[in-house]
Every structure is written in structure tokens, then in C-alpha cells.
Amino acid sequence: MTDAPTETRLERGRRLLNQIDGEGGERVVAALADLAPDFANYLLEFPFGDIYARPGLDLRSREIATIAALAAMGNARPQLQVHIAAGLNVGLSETEIIEILMQMAVYAGFPAALNGLFAAQEVFRSHAA
Amino acid sequence: MTDAPTETRLERGRRLLNQIDGEGGERVVAALADLAPDFANYLLEFPFGDIYARPGLDLRSREIATIAALAAMGNARPQLQVHIAAGLNVGLSETEIIEILMQMAVYAGFPAALNGLFAAQEVFRSHAA
Amino acid sequence: MTDAPTETRLERGRRLLNQIDGEGGERVVAALADLAPDFANYLLEFPFGDIYARPGLDLRSREIATIAALAAMGNARPQLQVHIAAGLNVGLSETEIIEILMQMAVYAGFPAALNGLFAAQEVFRSHAA
Amino acid sequence: MTDAPTETRLERGRRLLNQIDGEGGERVVAALADLAPDFANYLLEFPFGDIYARPGLDLRSREIATIAALAAMGNARPQLQVHIAAGLNVGLSETEIIEILMQMAVYAGFPAALNGLFAAQEVFRSHAA
Amino acid sequence: MTDAPTETRLERGRRLLNQIDGEGGERVVAALADLAPDFANYLLEFPFGDIYARPGLDLRSREIATIAALAAMGNARPQLQVHIAAGLNVGLSETEIIEILMQMAVYAGFPAALNGLFAAQEVFRSHAA
């Protein structure tokens, strides 16, 4: 993976966090500032600076994977909502996000799909507002 | 969703199972024949005849979602392997599948990613054989 | 399984959802109406029209299985509460439901059992009201 | 709960383990003898001496709950198989066990149901042998 | 394990619950009083009277294990908070607890670590108050 010569992992991570998660991601980083500032850096560096920055899979596909995983696990509603918004940011339509969540009924059960759908509904409403 | 006029959910499911999961899916259906034949039908009808047949999300995207979910849950290795093969069938490259699995380290931890990667390695080898 | 000749899967599902989940189930279906109306149909058709409608296991036993599974998974409190109410609807006593939830301490740990018991307490109180 | 006057929790647990899990349970206890003998006692005392010994829910219902929970969690195949055999021991039919496992597709996804069904098939075959 | 001659499992459990979980534990036991009083006893007897009372691992180490497990499972926030407070009670520093939770990003993913950290923040604030 090639970096802009002067961009550190942290800078690249911050750039990608902004591009992908937008405000929702910024809020998480800010919330960590007093509590665990090193963890805010790790969050920027590894998931965003390392993983999302990789070529080999486009951001739209990456958000499909993240939304599916978080909905299937069913125990990370705040992060699911950040990534539903991120999905919209990188070009997924509301319909596509609903399809992903419905499909999770097959692999993680109807409750996981329902809870994912209702989480998405909140995100869609606040985006429309 | 529009059906071919004479295609039942079961027929549509069987067609899609063949297209997506190929041999791996057929083996699962066959294995259920004596034990729980109605469940073989449900498997064809709901996941394949209903969900994968839906417009609104292409099969490549659907397999990204399934691979991510199964790798993140980490308790369904046989199904993960069927869907890694299915991902190859519907146009994902090995590189893209590896990217999806690596990304799961962020959401479900490094063990989930590692176990997913090693499961993929087995599938890739048997496909190459 | 034999259907009444004119009853579709959807109709049978709606009938069983009413019988089992009552108001709680109706609310879920209504909440999906704008967001994902096809998913409301799938929810009626597969879980209720297909699975709960099957002979071979009585509804009381089916609700024992559902309450146990949802309490053990520990990530689907709304659905657990719908099915605790459903358990009462199909003939489980409060005592029996408490026994099921206590038993989950053995298989999913004390936190899962505790969270299940407190979820049940809310349902019992609103039923008694 | 009243005990036979001279029966300790450990004795009652051993009696119930024998009655419910039979040989499969005995093997687990024996396997712990050198490694963690106190844990063998806890296993007899709390799950069997305390929980399964309670009035308020019959053993058939208790095994429905356990089979459902273990199949839904999907990460405890050896224990699921011990309790599928236990279900047969306390009066569940193979058909009823298959119904419970199929139902788990609704709450924990098709992979959990499939893996539960194939685990049951092995138990049924060795019982028939 | 040697008991004070006149201390029952229940008494020992109550003593250890007080020492470890303090007020948070007492509240859970009190909340069970009407709903499932036998379960309150089991909670005192098995986790506290049996497990935490064992020699062979100090309480500080035991709380590290519990905080890590509950954060990794990610579906038991009330119990995680009780045990973060318990960790402080038995001598873990806030810094050490933050380190444990950050480390969970490796094994259970960043969402589990983040949700654990935010749960800890609430506990730290109410302790400081």
C-alpha cells in the first residue's frame, strides 16, 4: 500500500474516518479524548489508517461487510448505527442497507435482522431531518 | 419481485442455490434428505427463493455480507466455507475475500479474522485443485 | 402439513402470530410496514406460517425453546420480552418461565439468566396491570 | 425443595446426572477427575443437584430449553450432543428434537439450525446402533 | 478449601459478594428477592460462596478475568459495570481497567472495547462523585 509521502497512519486514519464515518466517528474519537486517548489513536490508525485504506476492496463493499457483521453480532448497536450512516456516506442506498439487514435473518436469526432494521430506521430518520 | 410465472419458491430457491452455492449447497440439501426433508425445503425457499432472489442488492454484495457475518459470528465454519466458495462463484476474487476477512479483525477480533482466513485458504486450495 | 384449503402461508402466519405473540407481535409487524414491508411478510410466513404451524411439537414446548434461546443469546431483549408474553399466552406459568430463565445460568452464565429474569419481571408486571 | 434427608447436593446431582445425561454425563465427570476434580463436583452440585432437581418445570421441558439454548449459541457441540441424548432419555422423540432444532433457524439463523441438526443425526445414529 | 466451621456456603457467598461487588451486588440480590429468591441464593452460593472463595487465584486476578470476559461477550452491560466497580474494590486501578478493556479490541473487536470503555467511564464518574 502506498501512502502519500508525508501522511502518517494517524493522519490517513483521521482522513478516512472523516470520509467514511463522518460526524458519528468524530464523536467517538472525541468521547475517548479524556478516557483513553491512546485508544482513540489506535482506532484511527488500525481500522481506518490500515484496513479501510487498503486497496483491494472498495469502501462500498467494506461497509456492506461491516454492517452485516455488526447486525449479525447483535451486541454493538451504537457502532452499527455509525456504520449505517457510513454506508450512506460511501454510496449505499437505504434500500441496499435494508436488503443487507433483511438477509441477516438467514444467518443470525430474525431478531438480529429486526433489531438491525429498527436501528437503521433511526439513522435514516435523522439523516432525512 | 417478479417470478417466472410457473416458478415456485422452491424451484426459484433451487435455481439460486445452484447458481450461488453450487455443489456445496447441493451437498447440504442432500444431507438433510433423510433427517429433515422439510428443512431442506425451507432452506431452499426462504434464504434462496425469497432473500437471494430479491432485486435491490446484487449477488456479489450479498455474498460480501454473508461472508462477513459468518466470519464475525465465528461459530459456523462449514457454512462460512460454502459461502467463501459462493463468493468466488458470484465474482468475488480471492483478494477481495481476504480483504473482507481481514476487516473482521476490527469488528470481531483477530481470532475471528484468523479463523476466517484459514477457512478461506482451504476453500481456495480445493478450488485450485 | 395440511393447510385449510384457502389459507395461504401469510394468512396462516398472521393467525399464528396473533395466537402466540398477540399484541406484541402485531406491533412488530406494524413497525415494519413503512420500513420493510416484505420483511413483515417474511416474518409472518416463515417463523409463523411455516415453523410454529408445524405439528410435531406443541406451542408450549416451542415457546420454551424460544425463551431459552433468546435468553441464552442475550442480545435480543425486545424479542425475548415478546416471547415471554407469548409463553404466558400459550400456557406457560410465570413460575415455569422463571425456571427456564434460571436454568440458562448453567448454559449461558449468570448474567444471561439475570438479564432474562429482569426482562421477565417487566413483562409479568405489565400483564398483571 | 425438600431433599431425602440423607441425600447431599452432590449425591442428588449425581443421581440426576445419571438419570438425565446418562453415560455422556458420566464421561464428562470422569474426564475432569484429574484435571479439575472440584469442577466435577460443581457440575454435579449446581446444574444437577440444584437446577434440574427443582420442581416447577419437568425434565422434558428442561431439556427442550437446554437443547434450544446450546443450538442457538452454536459454540458447544459436545454439550449439545450430550443433551440431545439426554432429551431422548427424558422422553423427547427424535421428531421433537428435530423440530426444536429447525425452530432455531428463526432465532439464531440457518447455520445454527443446520449444525444442530447434523449434531443430532450423529447422536440418533449412535443411539440406534 | 477450608471454611470457618460455622460458615455456610450462603454466608460465605454473602460475605464475598459484599467484599467484591459491594453495593452493586447487594442491589442485584435485593432485586431478585420477590421474583426469584432461590436464584438470589444460587448467585450467592455458587459464584461467590464456591468460586470467588477458592484459593489458587487472588481476587484482583479474578476480577481481571471477569471484566475481560464480560466486555468480550458484549451483552451484559449491567454486570460489566458491577464488576468494573468490583475491580476497583479489590485493588485494580482505573488505568488497569482501561488497559484490560482496550486489549479486548484484539480479541472481540473495537466495538466491544469501545462499549466497555464507555461503560467504565460511567462507573468511574459515579465512584468519583
Add this chain to the structure above:
Amino acid sequence: MTDAPTETRLERGRRLLNQIDGEGGERVVAALADLAPDFANYLLEFPFGDIYARPGLDLRSREIATIAALAAMGNARPQLQVHIAAGLNVGLSETEIIEILMQMAVYAGFPAALNGLFAAQEVFRSHAA
């Protein structure tokens, strides 16, 4: 955190992987060499170069946390075994590891504890050999 001036994250990670996981960790890194070499680097850099290298929690405590988390999650047996060996490497006794695993019965259920104990037994035997 201060590094030795010439030690990169990767070098520090490799050093700590060797110190903590020993041979078991090396085998994982080697197995990734052809499949996903970047992921081998991430594994060295983030968990080992970043997290385990941090001051603020000693390695013995870190391994308690990891063993507890992996046993509780119950879906990562290979990694649990690597970290049981790692626990021995950083100074945990077999008895202490057994205590951690037994304690997981309280938080993740008896099956998780049992499967953890049997996984440990295999590691202890191969260490003794």
C-alpha cells in the same frame, strides 16, 4: 509509550510475540505468510507491538484477560490454546489457568468452562511432554 529508538512497531511486536506466545505465535505468523502477509504484520503490530507492549498492565494480567475472554467467547479454540501456553510462558501456573477457566462457568456457562478446561488439558500435556 516510548520505544527503543531503533525499534519499529513491527520489530517490537515480533519481540513480544516471541516472548509471550512463543512457538505457537510464530506458527500463526508463518501460516499467514503466503495467504495474507499484510495481516501477519498487522497481527504483530497492533496486538503485540501496540497493546501488549503498553505499560499499565503486566503481561501476567494481560494473559489472564485474554484467556478469560477467549474461553468465554467459546469460538476460538486455537487462539485459546496459544494463549493458555502464553499464560504459562509469562508466569501463570496451571492451577491459576484452571481457576480462570472454572470461573468462566459463572459468566459464560458450564459448557464454555468445560471446553476451556479440556483445551487447557491438551496444552498442559504437550508442555509436559
